[in-house]
Amino acid sequence: MGIVQKDFYEITGISGGKDQTLALLKSKDVLGWGGAGSGHRTPPNQDICSNKSPNTGAVYVGEISHFSNVSAGYGISLGVTDGNPCIWGFCQIAIGGQDAFTEAPTPIKGISNISKVAAGQFIFAAIDQTGRVYTWGLNIDYALGRVSSQNNAPPDLVTGLPPIKDIVLGDNFMLALTNDHKVYGWGSNSAGQMGMGHLNNINIPKPIEFSAKIIQIAVGSTHALAVTSDGNLYGWGSNNFGQSGDGAHPYIERPKRIVFPEKITAVAAGMHYSLALSSSGKVFAWGWNGFGQLGLGDLKSRANPTLISGLNGVRAIAAGEMHSLAIGKRQLLGWGSNASGQLGSGAAKQTTPKPFLAIA
């Protein structure tokens, strides 16, 4: 989730999930576009097997406002209202022993004083105001970073971590950024995304070695990106489409620097593709491009970071599974998959940035 630090925008945060887009407004309301987890109610399932028409337009998520943070996951979204986490979307399993939830936000009991949430594919995390990390969901491949008596575990603390300020979730793994600019990882290491030089799963949080301070992290399905305080970018994990920045190897087991013509301030990643925001407000894209999510006007994958021409003044970026988002000048823009209406109206494949909401 790309958070805009200043508060003079009407939009204060954006998040892309599997098929949904969430925008957090200054009014503390959340707008949703697209499929499950967007706040749109889904019609009955008689055509479950066939093509369905996308949801068009935005809806407000729930009736309550006071959202301070949101995260769009795999058909499921999390939010924070007054320090309490809530969940909505399509989730076939109970969370923490609670069974009922819908496209209307339902509080998650048992944890409070939450500042940040992260939703993945039936795995979830929350950071509280003191930097402690809670995880819950399906504990396979050690995805929760802790031992749980249930394999669909209720929220509980992850031990052995210094204070955390951000956490990002991929396929059965998590990476956490500490207050003092270090990165910890745990869970599935199927493509080397733990960055530790092997393919073995990591059962408890372990630090990933960097020589520089890390200020931001992002993960796609199975690859990871990290921005250093001096504006450099590192990539590792799956690289079958060059999403980790090096076309030579199909996967990369240790962080490797990706060279850019200018300094990078933020990164975002989806399924096998990556986005980077430069200090001058430009966006680079690389990796898989099946829905045009690189924004380069075609559907050709790129093994090297490529500048999205004509896109300037970007303040924040985010990536869903197959769609990209940017807060630009007076516009919320998106490109890539619009199959579920996650970019508002228009064709299912958007190959160039398309404004879909005017903003202050």
Added chain:
Amino acid sequence: MSMENGIAFNRRQFLRFGLTVASGMLMPASLKAFSREGGSVAVHPLQTFVQPPMLEAKNGLLDVTLTASYLNTKLSGANAKHQYPVSLRAYAYDAHGPSYSGPTLVVKGGDQLRIKLVNNLPVNPPVLAFRDPTNYMKPNTTNLHVHGLHVYPGIYEDKSPLEYGDYVVDPNSGGIRPGGDSRQYVYKIPKDHPEGPFYYHPQYHGSSAIQAASLMSGAIMVRGPVDNLLEMDQAKELIFLFQAPYFATSEIKNNYSVSNGSLEKFAQIADHPTGHGVNHFKHVAVDAQPVLINGVRQPTIVMESGEVQRWRFINTQVFNYLSLSLDDHTFHQYTSDGWGSSTYQDYPDGRQKNGKGILLAPGNRSSVLIKAGATGTYLLRSLPVKIAQGRQTATLPGDILAKIVVVEAKEAMELPSTPLPVSNFLKPVTDKEFASAGGRKRSIIFNMVGNEVLDPSHNDPSFIDEAIAESASIASSVKESVKQKIAMAKAGISKVTGNPIEGSQYFPPFVFPTYDYELQPPNGIIQNVILGAIEEWTVFNCNSIAHVFHIHVNPMFITKLNGIPVDPYWCDTVALPAGGTQAMPTSVTFRMRFQDFIGPYILHSQMLKDSDLGLVQRVTVLPI
């Protein structure tokens, strides 16, 4: 139906019964014994085992027309002697009339299989109950799925009229409509397609159970190098299409106003999914639908002592498992579903110590070699199968499926020696190959839940517990009073909301028992996979029942059971361990190569009534 004078349990009683069967010749008139070459051969007079006609590709092509229509005939119940007049949906082929199954279609890698499917079923019945959530089900609209085949699942748009691959993602307004609509299916079998047993059945969303639980299925055999081995070629091949048609009878308490011999209401399956008729131990097992083999109840097979035969098992049932075992004999399995192995997995007589049955979930197949022992009579059985545990326990009763009479030998035969040839298509998926192809992992949840907007005061689990305690029966275990209460609550809510399926709020599942219908919550998730990817999926089962997971197009390389590594093997249909809960779901993990074919297709429960209710998800393989 009464079992008292039905199946006997000791050998002596069975022999007496078996002789009655033989003299009664309860053989479907339209089926004859066929050899592999398709011509009639001399059959021992005791043999009542018959096979559907076999149609084999010539010069790379097999072109057949299947016609769906009603077959009016007689079928045996649990007691083979007791036959019931039935009127069920069935397939005819080419100029022939409808029969107990479709023909067996024989192809090899590189062949083209063309099936024109004509739907001559009558128009769909009118919707009578306005608020019935299953109104979308259209029992006479159909399509075709080639279960397990690795073939293109899309539409050949460049053909006019359109030609279809293994395309099943039909909308509710589409499909092959009754009253003469037709569709041309074309399956191009890849050159390296592994050899083994497959089958075809309808997979039109909402009507797959009612059609497959009629007589709409047939075998597909893909031939390959293993079939050319001398010993394999010499072994007589018997194809066992296990079918268990459901139909109303006077012995069934509630036939939902359907006339005897017919299957017209989804509830006939959904409300009593294991069926009726077979239950030898009322207190420990549920009722099960009697299984027929190629239309015959408990046929007799004659073998010579020392003779090797190869048997192909295809469980086309829509809900029930089989656990196959042959008295005093060992099955040497060489395909799991249609996917071969280089060595045999041995299954000695499951009644004896260290013996085990071949477990076939609905949709599973198996190929075995069997070497006849000493002269005598032996029974092919299905052993009891525990299909649910935990919140609810259910055990399918054992049953006798066939009788094997072994007569004096003429010559002894041998099994082909190992290693058997296996297609390179089935090479194991290594960690490095997986890492190099994206390393994606997915979690798929199988969780049948109720989504009725019920008053929670009518959703008291103690009612359910009480009901379960009083009956081991799998689906009739809700007491009538509970049913009535729930129905009243439903009716009350319906009045208020005007639409019982609209609500997306749902309550903890009762797992089993079900009341009438539990339509699943709207499921908007599509699994998007990139062509060429190798992925690892874990399928979680949150219910007591051992759900059955099936995915179209690509086989699964099973690696873990409940998170614990197993000797990996290939299959396309897999039983999920029973006894899952939402807190502790059971699981199966597999790897899959998404190669060769793009397109939307589906994963779903092969317990087809669950699939029809929404336990189905779309998979889209996207071009690079």
